[in-house]
Amino acid sequence: MWFWYGLAAALVGAIEVVISKKILNKVSPSLFTWSLFTLSLPLLAILSFKEGVGTSNHLFWIGTFGSSAFFVFSKTMSNDSIKRGTLSKLFPLSGLGALFTYLFGLVILSERLSFVAVLGIIVLIAGTYTLNVDRAREGIWQPIKLLFRERISIVFIAAIALSSLSGIFDKVGLTNISPRSTLFTLFVEDAFLSILLLGYLIRFEKNWLTQLKNNFGVLFLNSIIYMVSNLFTFAGFLAGPVALTSGVKRTQILFVFLLGIFLLKDKPTKHAWLTAALMISGIVLLKYSP
Numbered sequence: 001m002w003f004w005y006g007l008a009a010a011l012v013g014a015i016e017v018v019i020s021k022k023i024l025n026k027v028s029p030s031l032f033t034w035s036l037f038t039l040s041l042p043l044l045a046i047l048s049f050k051e052g053v054g055t056s057n058h059l060f061w062i063g064t065f066g067s068s069a070f071f072v073f074s075k076t077m078s079n080d081s082i083k084r085g086t087l088s089k090l091f092p093l094s095g096l097g098a099l100f101t102y103l104f105g106l107v108i109l110s111e112r113l114s115f116v117a118v119l120g121i122i123v124l125i126a127g128t129y130t131l132n133v134d135r136a137r138e139g140i141w142q143p144i145k146l147l148f149r150e151r152i153s154i155v156f157i158a159a160i161a162l163s164s165l166s167g168i169f170d171k172v173g174l175t176n177i178s179p180r181s182t183l184f185t186l187f188v189e190d191a192f193l194s195i196l197l198l199g200y201l202i203r204f205e206k207n208w209l210t211q212l213k214n215n216f217g218v219l220f221l222n223s224i225i226y227m228v229s230n231l232f233t234f235a236g237f238l239a240g241p242v243a244l245t246s247g248v249k250r251t252q253i254l255f256v257f258l259l260g261i262f263l264l265k266d267k268p269t270k271h272a273w274l275t276a277a278l279m280i281s282g283i284v285l286l287k288y289s290p
Contacts, residue, residue: 002240003287006248009232014255016225017082023218024083027211032219033075034201035212037193039223044187053184056177063173064185067166068192074162076197081156090156098124098286100164101246108168109242120247120285127278164246167233171242174234182234186227247286253279 024032081090099121106112173185201208212219236245253276 002236002245003248005232005236005239006245007251009229009236009245010249010252011255012225012229012232013249014252014259016222016229017252017256018259019218019222019225020079021082023215023222024079026215027219028205028208029076029079029083030197030201030205031208031211033072033079034194034197034208035219036075036223036226037190037197039216039220040227041187041190041194043224044183044190044227048181048184048187051181051183052179054177054179054181060173060176060185063169063171063176064188065192067169067173068189068196070162070169071166071189072193072196074159074166077155077159078163081152081159085152085156090152093153093156093160096124096157097160097164098243098247098250098282100161101167101243104165104168105241105243109171116285116288117243120282123282123285124279127275127282130274130278167237167242167246170234171237174238180238182231182238186230186234190227244286247283250283251280 020032027035102117102121170185170189173189174180174182177185233245233249236248239245257272257276
């Protein structure tokens, strides 16, 4: 089931990403990120306590707070990059999340890499190379160098790395509450995230309340969509390895491309499509890795 949970999270997440591009033209990245975690909290609270709260240990709180701390920076950074950059060029970089997830999983969760998994990671990195392959005539390493010369790309890659680390802590939290509950775990994490960002908004965003009032409807809808995507992701984490669920979720790249073409009139280059194809191939290899 982890594969289907990951695929569902990818599709719903792609919808959220495309809507985000529209909303970020009207509100600040910080307010937008805060609204994702906060506006769905009442619904999550009702569902969580209706389901029943289990017994947790200290690792649950370490996992949920650790995930929140890393993810609040990740989401703010990625939202700012999406607002300033081109979706079809930036989003394929999210495929690198599979590499970061495996590396963090190896160090923190003692996960081992099979040959097929390593091959999948190599294909994902090759996909990243093709983003700027037309510049290879200036040197074989030029496409890779370009990724680290553009500030938007650097920030987005850093955001993906932090998001991958957050996923590892998600797993720690999910497996240290009995009975296991995706709803309550997500509620606790979103509450932490909401509190962490609220202080920033109050201090640095002067007109955030006005932005919230003027765009409340679409922000609330997007928060619910984001909540559903996260619940699918958490269900996948419980059903199988974090790295594999996260890998399947990278098919979100393809969904974003398709939705971006029809809804945002975004026109991916042939290299962007090649990037998507290679990264999806890498994801398939990860799925069937031992």
